[in-house]
Amino acid sequence: MRAAKMLISFMVSVCAVSGAGAAETVRIGTVLDQAPFEYRDSNGQVAGLEVTLGNKMCEVMHVKCQWVTMDFDALIPALKAKKVDAVYAQMSITKEREKSVDFTNPITSAQVQYVAKVGSGITDDPATLKGKTVGVQSGSIQEDYMHKRLPDVSVKVYQTVNEAYLDLLANRIDAVFDDKSAEYDWITKEGKRAGFDYAGKPVVDNEILGPGTGIAVRKGDEHLLASFNSAIRQMVSDGTFSRESAKYFPFSIAPTK
Template sequence: MKTLVLTAAACALMAGAASAETIRLGTEGAYPPYNYIDDNGQVAGFERMLGDELCKRAELECEWVTNDWDSIIPNLLSGNYDAIIAGMSITPERAEKVDFSVNYTPPSYSSYAAMSEDADLTGGIVAAQSSTIQSQYVVDTGATLLEFPSFEDSLAAMLSGEADAVFADKDTLVPVVEEDPTVMWAGEDIALSVGIGMAFRKSDPDLRAKFDAGIEAMKADGTLNAMIKEYLGEDSPGF
């Protein structure tokens, strides 16, 4: 009978593999150019590239998990993934539930897009994605808010005439305005947040610190600015 003998080195290797932790990154997969699902069914976009680079710098094994926007924070808190990287603006209200990383985009603009430059933005009907800073702003202006679970649905409402305009992060609207000659900017650009960051459970300060360090290093060496320009556009604010 052959006897299987595990050497000390092999045992150490197995113990290491068993203790290795995979960090799960939660994203929506429906908010281009920040995150979306490509033709191969994989998460792609600015935040995919950023997240992979941050994991590489922190020497972490990471995998991507997609989740609907409306439940993205509850499912972080329940443990379905370990961090959110999903175009989430840093706000005091969200910070009551989660801890944010340092921002990986500077304060950026939100904008209106419509089929007419004269669209009624304060007395008309404006579409926006639910549970966003844009949807709350629409309510505050006095306009009638049409909320949808995704950016694509809110955009479709404007294109179909169900809404007079759509209000969203300007970076998400730039490709629409540039590619569709019937769509144009309406009103002024508006700054609503201090930027976008990753979100973590308040019980995971060490994990947050690892990603903070990576973001700060990418700011310092210029790679984050280069990534912003490549994926969000030449006119998107940089550090």
């Protein structure tokens, strides 16, 4: 009996990772600290813009989404270890990450920008960061950028970006460097009333920061990749993407052409 249960369990696992065409369930790795993209709602459920879009993609693909939450820097290792089948967590498409995983076509533009106290003098000009401390999330492209492009600037790395915002409010750091669209939620809900806002212009560096965000799948999982890309195209063409994103942002987060 136990052997039979183990066999059934193994077969279910195989089905779950074999691709969208045959799968009943696609396990999607995500985080809980990137509101409004991902967060836990008042009922304790995973919610947010990307969760909504991901569920709609799964409907198009005729599969069921199973959301698996973890820290951001654990996402790609979990994908490679087959603990999840895809990653959808405002993950920017970069050359470095493409060595380990395959990405769908870009879904959002994912501009990155500093947030700092109004009047601090901090802008996108690296000279304004002299003597300052910048908070970034562990495993993020922002962390990579700061270490590679601005090695002389003091950087504090956090497991979650929410921890960075708490330190920013407490004046323990001078700025947070993160995804502009994710920052918007914090700025509008907490930041502005405490005197914080975007600082300078978005930082552009395609080599490190990439062209936008996408869904990551394991190397060689061409069927699942093609299924996601097809669902993304449908969401864009039928207006689902623009309609859902407009609920959260007064500006476009679509990838630049």
